[in-house]
Amino acid sequence: MSEDRALRPTGVEVVACHGCDLLQRVPPLAPGDRARCSRCGALVGARSRDPLELPLALVVAALIVLAVANLAPLMELSAVGRHASTTIVGGARQMWLDGQRITASIVAFCAVVAPASYLVCMLAVLLAVRRSMVPAWVGGVLRLAKSMQAWAMLEVMLLGILVALIKIAELAKVHPGMGMLAVGCLVVLFPAIAVTFDADDVWRRIAWAHVDPAPDDHGARRGEATA
Amino acid sequence: MTAGLLTAREAGLVTCETCALLLRAQAAHNAGHCPRCGGAVESRRERSIERTWALVIAAAICYLPANLLPVMVTSALGKTEPDTIMGGVVFLWSSGSWPLALIVLVASVMIPLGKLLALAYLLLAVQRGWLGDRRQRTRLHRMVELIGRWSMLDVFVDTFTVALVQLSPLMVVKPGPGVVFFALVVVLTMLAAESFDSRLLWDRPLEQGRADGD
Numbered sequence: 417m418s419e420d421r422a423l424r425p426t427g428v429e430v431v432a433c434h435g436c437d438l439l440q441r442v443p444p445l446a447p448g449d450r451a452r453c454s455r456c457g458a459l460v461g462a463r464s465r466d467p468l469e470l471p472l473a474l475v476v477a478a479l480i481v482l483a484v485a486n487l488a489p490l491m492e493l494s495a496v497g498r499h500a501s502t503t504i505v506g507g508a509r510q511m512w513l514d515g516q517r518i519t520a521s522i523v524a525f526c527a528v529v530a531p532a533s534y535l536v537c538m539l540a541v542l543l544a545v546r547r548s549m550v551p552a553w554v555g556g557v558l559r560l561a562k563s564m565q566a567w568a569m570l571e572v573m574l575l576g577i578l579v580a581l582i583k584i585a586e587l588a589k590v591h592p593g594m595g596m597l598a599v600g601c602l603v604v605l606f607p608a609i610a611v612t613f614d615a616d617d618v619w620r621r622i623a624w625a626h627v628d629p630a631p632d633d634h635g636a637r638r639g640e641a642t643a
Numbered sequence: 644m645t646a647g648l649l650t651a652r653e654a655g656l657v658t659c660e661t662c663a664l665l666l667r668a669q670a671a672h673n674a675g676h677c678p679r680c681g682g683a684v685e686s687r688r689e690r691s692i693e694r695t696w697a698l699v700i701a702a703a704i705c706y707l708p709a710n711l712l713p714v715m716v717t718s719a720l721g722k723t724e725p726d727t728i729m730g731g732v733v734f735l736w737s738s739g740s741w742p743l744a745l746i747v748l749v750a751s752v753m754i755p756l757g758k759l760l761a762l763a764y765l766l767l768a769v770q771r772g773w774l775g776d777r778r779q780r781t782r783l784h785r786m787v788e789l790i791g792r793w794s795m796l797d798v799f800v801d802t803f804t805v806a807l808v809q810l811s812p813l814m815v816v817k818p819g820p821g822v823v824f825f826a827l828v829v830v831l832t833m834l835a836a837e838s839f840d841s842r843l844l845w846d847r848p849l850e851q852g853r854a855d856g857d
Contacts (some may be wrong), residue, residue: 432651432665433656435781436845437686439649439656455648456845457779493807500809507799507806514805516818522826525797555680559661568686569792569799576799577842579735579743583800584807586738587814619662622679 431460467614472542474612478605479535485598486528489578495588502529503595504573530567531602538560538609541618550621558618567612571603650845657686691840698835705824705831706755708710712821714801719814727821728752728797748795751825756792758832760841761787762798769843775842784841791833798826 425459429442435458442461443453451461467564490502502510505520537557544554577599581590651658657668666677668686672825688694713725722757726734728751735744761783767773768780801822808816 430665431663432656434658434660434663435785435841436777437652437658437842438845439651439654440774456778456841458785490803491807493810496808496812497811498813500807500808502803507802510809511802511818514818516823519798519818519823519826522830527799533810539677547671555662555677559680559682562661566792569773569795572792572795573698573799574748576796577803579796579800579805582743583735583804584741585732587808588810590807616663619679622662627773636685639664 422487430462430463433458461616462614463616464614465591466612467617468542468545471538471613474605474609475535475538475542476480476608477537481598481601481605482532482535485595486613488594488598490595490599491581491593492591493584493588501593504599514596515579526567526569527573530564531606532571534564534568537564538613542613545618545621554618555622558578558615558622563617568606570599574599574603579626650685652844652846661686663720681701684748687842687846689839691843692769694724695762695766695835695839698768698831699759702755702828702831702835703735703759703825709755709821709824709828710752713728713819714797714821714825715804716817716819718810718812718817725819727819728825731797731800732832747797747800749763750793754790754794754814755828756830758787758791758836762832762835765839765841765844772847780844781841784836784839784844787832788836791836794832795826795827 423534430439431442432439433453436454436456438453438455440454440460445451445461445463447465450459452458452493486504489503490507492499492501494500505524506529508520508524509525511517517617537560541554541558541561544551544557574596577596581592584590602642655668657666657683658664659666659680661682662677664677664679666684675684676682710728713727713733715726717724717726728747732744732748732752735741735747741772754806765780765784768775779793785786805816805818808814
């Protein structure tokens with residue numbers, strides 16, 4: 417079968433670009449390299465220097481910082497002898513109490529649920545791929561992590577809080593709290609996880625565990641679509 | 644056909660959009676689920692154009708109340724004052740923080756509008772089979788996907804202003820009816836950008852029937 421051979425030339429991977437569907441060969445990448453589609457320029461491959469240990473460390477750190485960011489007050493306000501403070505969840509809660517339930521849910525999802533789910537999924541994936549037999553559920557969890565990543569908007573939230581701070585600073589005295597610092601750290605940690613994590617590497621390991629590997633091929637990418 | 648260039652569809656293959664696994668296509672449309680990650684595998688996303696149009700139109704409808712209705716209502720010492728998105732920009736500008744005014748203006752007014760226009764343009768380009776720089780259009784789609792989240796900025800500004808300024812009876816800020824429309828514009832345009840299948844930009848209209856022959 418000529419088609420079969422086209423799918424697994426030795427050492428070279430054939431991928432279809434997700435941007436324009438062009439089939440192309442991606443040569444073996446050196447750590448730190450990226451490959452782009454020759455026709456539309458979309459990223460078709462990337463290899464990171466340390467695909468498992470470094471992202472795992474960053475994910476663990478981010479989970480701790482995320483807990484702090486959610487528990488510690490973001491900012492405190494004092495005006496004429498009165499004090500008020502808020503946390504991330506407190507912001508969504510006040511929206512809910514004021515009758516804006518849809519907005520409150522969107523805020524809670526983008527600021528708390530999505531980032532937390534992303535980190536928990538990534539932790540599960542990064543721990544599971546260290547085993548010699550990668551369990552089959554890893555694929556589904558990584559897929560969930562990818563979809564959560566798109567909705568985690570901590571950096572947008574941080575800028576939003578800063579704008580709110582400056583607006584309120586006209587009227588009262590505001591102090592940024594510990595939570596704010598934690599959000600600032602998360603804004604650095606999240607992209608760091610994304611950059612150091614190598615999804616292709618994980619997918620390749622899952623393929624080994626999940627599709628029975630032919631004895632001679634290296635990272636066989638084979639499988640029949642089931643209707 | 645361009646000599647030497649073959650798409651997965653032309654080769655009778657489909658790729659999983661989540662994990663990039665290449666599979667042999669079985670049916671032209673419903674190709675099933677990826678054996679590796681469980682995601683839906685489709686050669687081209689089903690009804691991508693119709694779905695994206697529906698989301699773009701819904702977002703465009705929400706765009707008007709989002710900008711016309713107040714997003715925050717401030718009441719201080721018996722006076723209540725509604726605040727629209729543009730009002731917030733003007734407030735920041737006149738209070739001297741023009742870099743912030745610019746950020747809010749770009750994130751809240753220009754990005755949502757730009758996204759709607761860009762998506763409508765991309766959809767028309769596919770439907771009318773417009774010739775032109777398709778690489779540029781794919782890049783435009785990627786940019787819309789990348790930048791879209793930033794228009795959530797104003798929702799967060801409103802949320803945290805409301806949460807913090809609760810000094811009743813001195814001064815209380817309540818969310819206005821516009822904020823939910825604004826949040827919906829952001830969510831709907833993000834979903835629209837996600838449901839648009841940029842591979843359609845590269846399928847020439849004449850080839851639609853070809854790939855089904857297998």
